[in-house]
Amino acid sequence: MADKDFVAPASKAAGGWGALKSCGKRLLQTGNPLAGARAMLHANQPDGFDCPGCAWGDPEHGSSFEFCENGVKAVAWEATRKRTTPDFFADHTVSELRGWSDYDLEHQGRLTHPLRYDPAQDRYLPVAWDDAFAQIGAALRALESPDQAEFYTSGRASNEAAFLYQLFVRLYGTNNFPDCSNMCHEASGVALIDAVGIGKGTVLLEDFEQADAIFVFGQNPGTNHPRMLADLRKAAARGARVVVFNPLKEKGLQRFADPQNKIEMLRGGSQPTSTDYFQVRLGGDMAAIRGMCKVVLAEGVLDRDFITRHCHGFEDWRAVVEATSWDQIQTQSGLSRAQIETAARIYMQSDRVIATWAMGVTQHRHSVATIREIANFLFLRGNVGRPGTGLCPVRGHSNVQGDRTMGINEKPPAQLTDALERELGVSLPRHDGHNVLGAIGAMLDGSARAFIGLGGNFARATPDSALIAQALSGLGLTVHVATKLNHSHLLPGAASFILPCLGRTEIDKSPAGIRQIVTVEDSMSMVHGSGGINLPASAELKSEIGIIAGIAAATVGSAVVDWQAMADDYDLIRDMIGRVLPGFHDYNERVRKPRGFWLRNPAAQREWRTPTARANFGADPLPEATEWQKSQGDGRFVLQTFRSHDQYNTTIYGMDDRYRGVYGERRVVFVNPDDIAAIGAKAGDRVDIIGPSDDGIDRVAQAFRLVAYDLPRGCIAGYYPELNVLVPLGAFGERSFTPNSKSIPVRLHPL
Template sequence: MKTKKRAVPGIRHYDGPAGGWGALKATAIAVRTQMDALDAPATLLRTNQPDGFDCPGCAWPDKEHKSTFQFCENGAKAVTWEATSKRVTPEFLAKNSVTSLLAKSDFELEGYGRLTRPLRYDRASDTFQPVEWDEAFERIGEILRGLEPDQVEFYTSGRASNEAAYLFQLFAREYGTNNFPDCSNMCHEATSVGLPRSIGIGKGTVSLDDFDKTELVISIGHNPGTNHPRMMGTLHELARRGVPIIVFNPLRERALERFADPQSVIEMATYGSTDIASTYFQVKAGGDAAALKGIAKHLIQMEAEGGNVLDRGFIAEHTQGFEDFAADIARTPWEDIERESGLAQSALKSVAEAYAKSNATIITYGMGITQHNKGTANVRLIADVLLMRGNIGKPGAGICPLRGHSNVQGNRTVGITEKPSAQFLGRLKEVFGFEPPVHHGHDAVAATQAMIAGRSKALLCLGGNFAVAMPDHGRGFKAMRSLDLSVHVGTKLNRTHLLVSKETFILPCLGRTELDLQQTGRQSITVEDSMSMVHASSGKLKPASPLLRAEPAIVAGLAQATLPHTKVSWMALVADYDRIRDLIEKTIPGFEDYNARIRIPGGFRMPLPPTERIWPTPVGKALFSVFQGVDENARGDGENSLRMITLRSHDQYNTTIYALDDRYRGVFGRRDVLFMNEEDMAERGLEHGDRVDIETALPGERQRLEDITVVAYSIAPGSVGAYYPEANVLVPLDYLDKDSGTPSFKSVPVRVTLRSKEIRAL
């Protein structure tokens, strides 16, 4: 049923493809509004080049450097946002109290520009004031020495380099804690927990070369045009050579429908585009597990009918647990699968049949899979479907988790984890001579809960916007203000910095694009992309301020000031990052000849045993799992509940908002919207443009987001979408995947109510 649409300010239909001239225009605007016109071209052309810097945006790997440029629209936004000519000066901060800054939007706060010197909060004036580096380090160290180690949380953003992250974990462990909340806890922790249980390693198994050989791609729960946009070049190539791309996503996303490659002369000249998805299934929010079980069910049925569909030889030689998996699939009724997925049996059978015809299949997935109550089980179910046909460990096939931050995977590889292995801790002890803590620490949710309870007293953030990225802002923001100490290493102001504790410091760091000069000269850092390639990154821009310090230098300064009897030569390590990499090589397998190999363009790939059909599981085989039932999440409390998905706009990267537009979804100059299916609107008496309140529909939870505008959109019935991080207020802190601790941002039960008839008339 179609509802009548009326004109709504800031909402209009966008008919263009993803990419194309729209992307070039957006890139030009980003350059014009942020950077010096003379610096911008050279800076952008160094993005993702062998002698340049790694894009501070997504973690999609670099292809061979044959094309004119290696950046996309959102990559250009990330680069220009960091390399902006705008500055936050002491004079600006003296005129703007913390209270007044808190009244600004997140977009406005970061839009003020780059931080220029170390800052300390002054409660008497309610302002941030300049502080000398040594004075800041000394006071922070003094406070930390007065606390118990497990009262301190060490948070890491995925944009930190391998070198900075390694020093950060070394500092925390010599200090005495494994409290490592990090951004992975909020996105792909379900991958880090689930894949080791299935295939023995918490990383994807495909490379870019596999996309050249694949015969089918199944894309589940991600929006590449916004969240990993350089992937669009790969999907564009696949679509143009006729490789089927089957999409499961609750929303119709433009980049998965049509894409125009800005590097294609023909498409740009003719205003043409390429259809990306060969088939598009709008699965219900939280219905992916049911859909996957439906695909598996039909595969098993086809095998039973003599179709020779399953790879029996592979299953027998390389896996364990198939019988239990198959028995559970057989017990799962089609009625439950259809109800929960929102898809017809015939649709899922067609996917199974396409999969059965493919000799090499890749399944890509994002946070639409991981951010659920059963996110870990979802990840394992994807692995199960691939194992059924031997699609791990052969060319053109495998599992492809799509990481967000550019080095979130690398941070985990070099030791940012609250659950370190005994082997890793043993190597730290052997190399450094101190006794690292062995008990598990806090992940992001546990850290926030500890702050709320008063058990944690300090938070050190290596980048990021921790409080805003987390669920349940009502309790989380209050807890931040109750801490004894908060320390933030960053490039720009954000809301978490302003949630001041008893003592708060902001320590400004170099960006990825900037020249890092240390005692031995220009330094390179390294990052690991989502396909396990480790490569060097080296900025060349003049730093935004002569008072900035590199992240490794800041971590070393904090450690030196905190640990009076340290076993680590912190300043010597910062003088030459090769020395940090030498220590990584000594303590972490896979980094052999680290310094030599990063000097080769493109770097090197970390070991991935499953690609060779070697399974580092306890039994030496890949393990099938059993997903109980079809429900991924708790059901809503009461009638008329819907499942809310938190979304990023196209002008956004995680909590960083570049502008207030969401071009592909037709939203311009605003973010206060709720995307709804027109049938759901009609059932509730709502119209396009109505202003509503949203309330969490879970027992005992009554979080609210008020005065949001309903926008009719192509989204699966029973599902609604609202922007992250604003909608995080509706997500309870304990509404998560118990296996991995990942918050369930992608399927929160909510109720939507019209504010009033009078408001509708306005």
């Protein structure tokens, strides 16, 4: 595409023929499209594998084709015939590979052999599995303290892998569990534990079929969890109001063409996915929700019985709401009082309401307070704990919620530690460990000397990219469990290993030849099985569970836990989970039933496990000023980072973003046309994006193209991981410690 033509008309709707063409393109890229198509027929089916594309729930009625464009991309990415063999590393030094793009690295294909970095040659060389385990175990045992090691987890790990991982790490002697959830939905967990006593959503997928109104805050399901669009579309079609608060006009939140609807596809039609759309300013969601609450309180349209019987702190919160001025609400939200009153009337006229949100809400300094206000909003009319209602944080990674359930938590609950000690007959560490920001700080100051990564791409997912590179490369040991090569692997410590693992779609057999299954937990607390159907990419691959067991045996020995037995039969892991974690009784039997089982959520049944034994209103004031307010008058903008449509977290499937009309280009920044004119530039020009530097660190993202886009003035957007270089480590959410990736003050410098 010519330099001037990187922007083209965007899709008129999400899904449709564009989705089918994209699916076909990705399947062809695997080198074996028929196998990829066959694999998709087993995605999210009782006899197949859980799609690694997102954490959206699966319907109880079990559609034959319960997958989406994201799922096809994820499966095709994993099922490729391309291989990154030892010969590849013989041809390329690590220093050379650091100059490659994320896209080019991962598109070399699947890793095939365990590897150890040789600093003399600046290359990764093959290593035998037993030698790798022995060397890793020796390095971990040689540390002065177990707290000098950091154990990272990606949300794609299964329940069984996550449980075994935390078991090993706690026996080793630390609670250092930096986790991908620290960078996305940590605020949801903190806020919901305070509000309803459990850090999970309270809805089932069936509730979306019964809701009269669905309020959607700060999420883009068309790109991040496309199967949600079908449920929003069905809700709008039956007359429910779907009310969206989002700075950008996203195609998926406007219209959706269902690729599985033959008549619609033939006619080229589409259906609305929302009925009302409010373009809130970045950081202004809390103000918009506060405004709606103010209207509801003034009208007196309350469920007084629910508030009296089930809630605590209502009057204190009410006083804070009434003291909040409309001027502050309108300025922060960017919405008029009339717009907010319109949304509030929809809420008051709806008997059953769901509120759903994602990282557009969770990645701000005041995210916990915002989610508390979402809960307050639903409490007003008793919209928690009955059919068609509830709180619904929508996770990204397919098992990020399950990992936390399994004990991946740097602050171990006493109940978990007590249960593990009873099970194992040993004492375990009880002090708090490191989250992601704590781990990075420890690596930078030298108090951490080892990093083990169970999946993910830590170097590219985290903020302040240059500092992260410095932190990882200064360690004594780095270990990465992965399916493909990424930039984290190219920042080796003194000793560094890449350990290739099976993917979710691949057959995993026990030594007895029995096909193993693993389990995951989706955003609706449904736990279900997953069994791969494709042949492994290499005979050398081990499962994540097998790799964890190998490292554990070499590090802590097998006197307390028979790691090899666990790796040989995952049923043994599930038996232990059933003895240790509440709600997992008869785990092996229940998970083998079609659709698995629901992990009981007390708050969904109005059982409040909070210190007050009630649902708690949170009386937080609005922020004194959002980043947008602080930027007014001095030429600054507020930047949010997000995914392109050809991307899943840090994995880049392709260079197009057809829903936003951008093709063959990722170094772009989306800006209101009037703001482009105000800086003396025009669409298509390149700018340097200058980030915060008040801590003495210069942060610059160079030569990004301007894309004119419909979003509020003063608010701009662009893709991560390219723009993570602008996110300071010191900018994080209050109580959540989640990076403020949706509210970064920046300047634009035209080139």
